[in-house]
Amino acid sequence: HLLNEAGLDSLVYGEDDELVPFDPNDEEDVDPTWTEDDLDLVNDVPPPDRKRFAFSNGYASLEAIILASNYFRSTTSKAHRTLESMKTKHRFLANSNDLRKMEAFAKEADENSSRRTNRIIALQNLSDDVYMQAMKAMEEGYSLHDIDLQVMAIDVNLEMKYLDKFEASQSWVTRFKRKRRIGSRRTTKFVSKVNHDDDKAIKTAAADFVASIKEEMKTRPLNQICNSDQSGFLKELHSMRSLAPIGEKTVVRCVQSKSSLTHSYTVMPLIFADGSMGDYLFVVLQEPGGSFPKKKKIFDAPNLVVTAGTSHIMTKNHMREWVNKCIFTPSTTSNDLLILLDSWTSFRDQAAIDSSLPSGKTLHTRQIPAGATGICQPLDVFFFRPFKALVRRIQGYGFRNFPTFIIFQRDPILKVISLSFTVMRAPIFKPMIQYAWHAAGYLDSAPTVRFKTPVQLCFPKSVHSTKCCSLGCMMMSFIKCPMCNFTWCFKCYVIEFHRC
Template sequence: TYFSNSGYSIHDVDLQIMALNINRANNYVTRFKQKCRLGSRRVTKFVSKKNFVNDAKIKKEADEFVAGIKQEMKTRPFNTICNADQSGFLKELHSKRSLAPIGQKTVIRIVQSTASLTHSYTVMPLVFTDGSMGDYLFVVLQEPGGHFLQCVFTPSTPSSDLLILLDSWTSFRDKSAIDSSLPPGKLLNTRQIPAGATGICQPLDTHAFKNYPEFVAFQRDNILKLISLSFRILRAPQFQPMIQYAWFAAGYLDSPPPSRFRTPVEYCFPRTVHSKSCHSVGCPSMSFILCPLCDHTYCFKCYVVDYHTC
């Protein structure tokens, strides 16, 4: 328990060495694991030793940051408080495992492009405390520049004075650069999430954006078309409670959404979706997705290839 709580990886061989040192029988390791309810688990997160040792300090800073933001939320409408965060995705998603004959040492599978397995694109969404998303999604494929603030302030933005939570990324800490890029008459109040605390108090990390990679894993097509379709789906009213839950999970809201919500995968890909026909007139194909905007089912060609809009 000491080694596990200290962040060190422990395996059966380590227990066997300990057992030899105290002259135990060969089955000591098995009985010890059963008694202590220990099992081999996949490591879900790697952290630096500095962050592991300073875990209590980071948690304290995160709690203080959340408390400060909650005070500001008392004087602001929820649709003027937002969070932005960048996240990278491989251009082509693939499974690292496949069924193959037992004993086969080399397993080769086909992909559209081997370069896409190592090259990625970056997206940066904007989520508001009321559960809505920004009108635009900032996307960087390979171009060197871009204008994210044009994605923040749009004609439908409810206020010219916004409060935004950002992580400690170098570019986000450059307040003068952000202010100089703002459209005339716009005010963006930035609040920096403490370093190492994004997993605790950043809504896009706690829940909201975890559903994006799960959702796009079901689809393969041109990158920009895929991103656009996925973004339109995530902005559907059905998923506003999901975004609100992310703010609750990060500690900014005192209570979760009143009703249980379904994730995009649960809503768009129910078990019965493949047994229904495509809603498009004259299309004989079976459906593969349920559109959350019009509540009709469509086949892959009609929805993705032909770019369904409703």
Template sequence: MSSAIAILEYALACLKNLPKRPCLNVKDVVVANTIIDVLHQVEYADTTIEIVDGFEQFDDDVKDPDYNPEDEEARVPLYETLPGQPNVVQFAAGKFVSKEKVDEAVAFYSSMDGYHNNGAKKRPTLETMKRRFRFIEDRNHLHKLQQIETTGEYKTNRIQNLRFIADRLGEIVEEHLRKGSIMHDDTLRFFVAKIIASHNLDIQFTPSKSWLNDWKRAHRISSRKITKFVSVVRHQSKKELEDQANDFVEKVNDVLAVRAPSTVWNADQSGFQLIMHTARTHARTGSKRVECVVPTVAATTHSLTVTVLASAAGELHPKLYVQLKEPGGKFPRKGHFTADNLYVTCGQSHIMTKKHAVLFYKNMLFHSSMPNDTVFVCDSWAGWIDDTARDSVMPSGYNVKKMVIPAGCTGMVQPCDVGIFGAFKKVVKRIFGHAQLEHPKYKMHTRDPTLRMLALVYWQFQSPKLVAWIQYAWHASGYDVGRPPVFLSPSEQLFPPDVAQKCSKPTCRNISFITCLYCEEYYCFSDFVISHHKCC
């Protein structure tokens, strides 16, 4: 019996209270007890699962020799003896000729002046063409040259273009692996678009998911997952928490039954690292250690706090509350970047205090755009629970009904937590990843670039196209707001599969990485983030 099976049988026997258990050594007993402890935590504690992505590389890993980089439109075998060549025309089986050489042959074939008695144009003989251009073998090839001369069009070999793209993509990815860049499938699509543009390839091609999967398998690029259980110790069982959450949702639904959804708002805080990156990147299969480069390691742990206000009607507050950490709790004399859709404050820590709760109430909850009779759904943070902070700045004529989510239930019934912050951070990570890849000298983690980026992302989130997404956050939390129509997530709309194309700015030759939800144009990093795109 293997050690792993014996450990599992020992753990199972303990869970079933069986008297007969496999005999284990001390080390294996520790492992079995750990497994038992994890299972108990899953059953009785408020447990979350963290996914940590890593890669391994083995010495005998080699490139798959059978890989063919064709796509669904061209499922034919490649000529394995030939390397990928860009913009080539096939004249015979296994014989490919560059567009430049074909142009030269067409020009020579049409260079003679005069006509024969039958009206046909005078042209070099087949023997002359064969001596000068080795790829010409018969009159069919001459006829092909004549067709190209007449129409000005010739079809380059798609398979060879695809093979060239696959080979060049391998070189680019290899270079970025050495640099420690973070890469994903969308990054690979961006690289492919750059390859096509930079080499003027005569091909319309956007890599499909299956094409990318085939390419990654051929180049031994993949990932594996390690699951780590993190237990949050609580004195309540999972069932008790679920009952409390359901009771709270019923109370809010009673309110929603008699009030307009636009008067019911949820506020929640979330910490954002100054450099946000995904836990996954493309790397060589079998890599035992994967190191990625960031501008400063400290920025991956230092944070800012973002607070979102979202209504049950699918609206976002006109402003995003942002709290930064600044020395002495004060901004520098030169100030900071400002935007109409940001309210920015600071403290000695990025963590909000009751003093900052007062600022939030004054500038966010009691903003002129908010209804004067509001239901405020919040968690059990001390700043929300203490009514004195709210009452000290509440204008006359305003009424606020506070409904506090029970402790331990926010992950189940808090709309901002359930459906908004995850998508928010996903978009931010995509932007950070692209900045690190294409603009490594742009200091995205510093104060003003960070605020610029947050203002841009929040402005996109305020688009009417994302109302259904916000409503779904309430629906998914159990509230009676009606199931919204089918929608695409913010990431799916901002970064569609075909996002890597020529930037929409006429004078720009860069490849786009994002699309604006307002003007629906595609923009590169420089024209969207650095230039702070604002079309309306």
């Protein structure tokens, strides 16, 4: 009859619960044959999620079990709380077997937690040791790959005995590189091991030089400390990158003259530690016979001292002319200056420098250690790069939009470099020059004013949608002059040579 009712889904049944005092001698409540070994950590977990454990009155999560276990032992008057107290507080417990199971699960969880914590600490120590070895190898100039990291990790683990059965899997290497911000990069330069070892000595010499100059800077105002250096500018400066269709393997772009990509001229600016610049830019142009033509006058730029040579490389005579004309100028605030120069032979000739100075002037030279100019010379650290970027932007615009403007010829070169030098001398870029001194290590504090580079300031997005400010000119502007804050077209600014 009951089976028939159940088959028709019409069976009605009820259930009565009755609370009775806990009796430790009650055979229904205690199973004397049950031990912790009877605990099945797999089958006592319900299949769907494996996160809840079976007890007499239902399932409980591991968090609830640990909470119940802590409550079970949280009494000072006796060893543990009674079953009645536990049943009232935690309803999944029904008998002493449940208490034993609860304690076994909690103990297992505590041991797992300890093992997990110890493993995490061991993995962290292993990772730190491998990172130190990898960084040391990279600093010494060795090429590293994933397999090298795996070998390092296995060797470190065998030596320090951090973990059992550690294999340094590929997934471990991937996580290690991601956490330590290490990635595969194309090698841009190969040097001999001897030269790489010399690099450490160069860095030490650079640090010592900076420290000595900082001591001297304590006795002088910043406008009496300067730096100058030569830099070669290609007659045509073009970016080595260009937009092209995706997948195109060969990217060909035009220039006005291929020879201008291998021929240069030399510029030599002067910058001061207070962010100001010298009045004149010294320029050496390569000319046939080492002199300018007598019949054709070259473009006269007011802020350039232009000289010629059989090549663009400076000679000692060029150095004498630069000392005589470009250091002590009408705007120089002192007759006594300290200048940082590289280790070029002519710069080490103090007698030649002193004999070239204007009367009554004193110039104290300090030679930057050989090979250290990229580390502690302000011009190299952060000046020439934005300077060349500005020249390249002006030349590139003229090349695309004014084909008759031959950018590699003498007068266009002088116009562009003179205008670019005027931009660099704008007062708004003083923080940028001060930053160059800070980045080289001579100034402890970076400029408090946030600065923009010349390209960022002179070529905002809005400049190309604005008309030229020149009266009667209908052309669109291409540059914003930082000296006058007006926008100008290429014709009015470059070809006709804008003068602020």
